[in-house]
Amino acid sequence: MSRKSKGSKGKAVVLLSGGLDSATTLYLAKAKGYRCHCLILEYAQRHRREVKAAEKIARTAGCPWEKVRLRFPWKGSALTDRSVGVPMDRPESRLSKEIPPTYVPARNTVFLSMAAGFAEAIGARTIFIGANAVDFSGYPDCRPSYYRAFQRAVRLGTRAGMQGEPIRIETPLIRMTKSQIIRLGTRLGVPYRITWSCYMGKAVPCGRCDSCFLRRKGFQEAGVPDPAILS
């Protein structure tokens, strides 16, 4: 059986944020033959553009999605708390060395735990998350060691794991640079035009936050025009 034959790998839950990493992850999981169920988490983001982008990506990929609304008191992060400013025009040298103000406490742990509950409920045994340790190495919950530890906790703490069918966590982009991700996604036909990366919720991307910076740099290095900018 071909590794890429559709439907051969069973169900997977894909955490979809609306950004380009998770969109690439979804298309990669599909290409590997998983029947993907997207999980879109709507928390106290500064804006809903990301959520709308995520829905559009799932629809475009032809995958069912579940949107979970979470009213969570995530204070102190620039992504969820308007009293904390989103950093602008940060020099590249600082991006990977410190935990940025956009860190949301235990966010990926919350997301993965929900993905684990959803996966177990629908009979999926794989979770895909587009975490990346290269560009955002300042985030503790983007490190490979964290994912291994979390996978172990989920194996011990679920019926699936207890019954010998543990849920695996796949982080296929974790060691890739943004330009490698974009080259891969371009081959896979990821609709980058409808992805949203900017931390701000304006009509057009600000071009100055860390996320806009890394996106622009990634497309430049990949030698591919950013279709979201062109359109």
Place this chain on the structure above:
Amino acid sequence: MSRKSKGSKGKAVVLLSGGLDSATTLYLAKAKGYRCHCLILEYAQRHRREVKAAEKIARTAGCPWEKVRLRFPWKGSALTDRSVGVPMDRPESRLSKEIPPTYVPARNTVFLSMAAGFAEAIGARTIFIGANAVDFSGYPDCRPSYYRAFQRAVRLGTRAGMQGEPIRIETPLIRMTKSQIIRLGTRLGVPYRITWSCYMGKAVPCGRCDSCFLRRKGFQEAGVPDPAILS
């Protein structure tokens, strides 16, 4: 400094369900000197009696609480899905040997991850959960090995852990029988009268579900009358 002096241990997040185990855990954490912040999670429970009981317990204990509403698609569990029946009159021999239909996929993982996010956001470094491996040994997410693994994941995946101030997970009741818990709680002044254990949401406890059975047995073995029945 006395181990029990109030305020000596810093902030803690206590997961409060409304049942007697979590209420006992809260009073124990208070007695140990923690400044407790209760986290009450309102998910797709069959009924809201538990949530109301949890609020009342936090108020009685004089602790602030945060209630988080989570609309989560937890299908297939008797606690969240009305199409699955709550088992009644199960023989005691079966209670600890199999995963019951009241198992909610990865529930404690979801709860703990939110507690971790909340703890980090408010500067707490301890999470208390009233998990118990004796009466409900059928639940995978009540085993000590699971808590150790989860604590490790949280240490690796949070800023607090990265900065050398990891969040600890305390499960003080995990190896206690229900009667031991009730004896301890009685000494601590836990208001058992306002706790709610029954899986059903009727005006009075059904007396026949696993939870009612274990509560009755616990009070009988502790030689203490159940104040919720008397009142």
